[in-house]
Amino acid sequence: MGDWKRTDYCGVLRAKDIGRSVVLMGWVQSNRDHGGVIFIDLRDREGIIQIVLNPQTNREIHEKASALRDEWVIAVTGRITSRSPETVNPNLPTGEIEVVADGLRILNTSKPLPFLIENDIRVDELLRLKHRYLDLRRPHMKDNIVTRHKAVSATRSYLNREGFIEVETPYLTRSTPEGARDFLVPSRLNPGEFYALPQSPQLLKQTLMISGLDRYYQIVRCFRDEDLRADRQPEFTQIDLEMSYADENDIMSVVEGILKAIFEEAKGVDIPVPFKRMKHEEAMLRYGSDKPDTRFGLELDELTEIFRDSGFQVFSGAIKKGGIVKALKLPGKAGELSRKEIDDLGETAKSLGAKGLAWIRVSGDEWQSPIIKFMSDKEKEDLQKRLGLGDGDIVFFAADTAYIVNMVLSHLRLELGERLGMIDRGRFDFLWVEDFPLLDFDHTEKRYVAMHHPFTSPKEEDLHLLDTEKGKVRSRAYDVVLNGVEIGGGSIRIFQKDIQEKLFHTIGLTAEQAREKFGFLLEALEFGAPPHGGIALGLDRIVMLITGANSIRDVIAFPKTQKGVCPLTGAPSGVEQSQLLELGLKLDVKEKDK
């Protein structure tokens, strides 16, 4: 750079700057050499501006410029001038002006790139991740990272304003039972013992309430050693908060305030508050999902009672085994699905665990269906009454356990809503789902487990059911859902020691286990714990939805692949024998697992 000092970002210069002398630094986005005049598009974080080099103006720098290649780093001095009307580029924010160069320095060169630095490239994601520094030069990716920054910044200002105190909690903490698999960190000073990276700061933020912080928040990394998905990374970021003396409404109103601030700051969109609320039971009934996408209709119909004693064994048999029958009707869409597409949907259903997918297509007055012959006239009549089938409708049926039926039909609903263009992409539909069951029966472990986590308070009016009908106890938990994506979940916590002990007992922890794993919490609850509650919001998912990204990988600077690998750094990797020795570790990895 020598003695040159940058005066401006390329992308922010406008007609008001005409006449100014500037020093710009950035990457060569493109170099158009006409033999005479040369045009360079110079790019930095803020955008692109055109540099003009004329052989008559300055022979020496013109020659230097003709050697430039894409992504070389250069410094340019020159004067901002207006472009003549016919050469204005309306596609560039800086298109009314250009820089007539009078100085050029080459700061660095670049090899030819593995892919173009442009927005809509179609290139293998693995290649993008291997060269993430190049991928992040693409404006969309850079914008995603900036949007994330704005979301974090808006969150901090809002919560600071509301009297929340940001507190850091340890990343090296202890492994606890329940929940996800822990990432473990061996302790050199305590051979044979391990820290665990936190799945969330749950217990410590509750402890901070007992400390009297009253309102805590943290924008914090969390770690879960489970399989990855488009919206799940082994490390992810939560907006974590906890409030003393708060009930559900207090938490919800703070969350609505945060999200309103984030959307205003990061997206320039004013979202209406308060959000709609729906009970868990209703969400499952109408959408087959505890995180329904409410941007479109296509609600499910419950048909169990109609087919309880049906001669159609596929339906009545499933019901006799305790299952249910539900339907998904697509009004007037029969013509948009070919027989092959219908069969393919059946295959999709099977891959999700269904035994099949029944359907009825209405053409005029006629019902076309492979199952219609098994139905009695009464059943057809009831079905018509319930579904109101008309010409051009098509309806899909699933009969199985409630779990399978809801999973299959909710997947199908999203798939078809998407495919048939029923989803308004510009819409942000927020929803609170509340009154979750407290407990869920785990068939593998043959015991009840906490649906949210074991510190979630039961509803007071359901407390008496804890001994008798565990599955019916509702909790004071709530999830916030945006466009069918769970972006946060929280609860009012248990703050009385005896109830907490009872909960541990209910999920099969002995008093001894409870004391060993959670002793510090149980003890703290005995020293004047205030009532409290909180929530954690998934920052990655929120930013994914704001930016319209298809996966949270696109809003994380350095994400991991589905196998948990970072293609840029090569993590995870083997370590030196000496490192293992220091930690008292010996590997026992089967050749096949390597």
Next chain:
RNA sequence: GGGGACGUAGUUCAGUCCGGUUAGAACGCUGGCCUGUCAAGCCAGAGGUCGCGGGUUCGAGUCCCGUCGUCCCCGCCA
């Protein structure tokens, strides 16, 4: 652990169903020409371990088996 899709020039793909001459295209790259382009244009050129290993065959990018990797989903994710 299971289901599905994909893997061929630097990149994105075609070719694979139905085996057969020298594996093509576009973009990118290199060189040349070109004084108002902005996806610059025109001419010429270079560029391939068809993911990897094995098998079938006179012959494999194409068929079979295995394996590795990437993506989506189920399980898992309090």
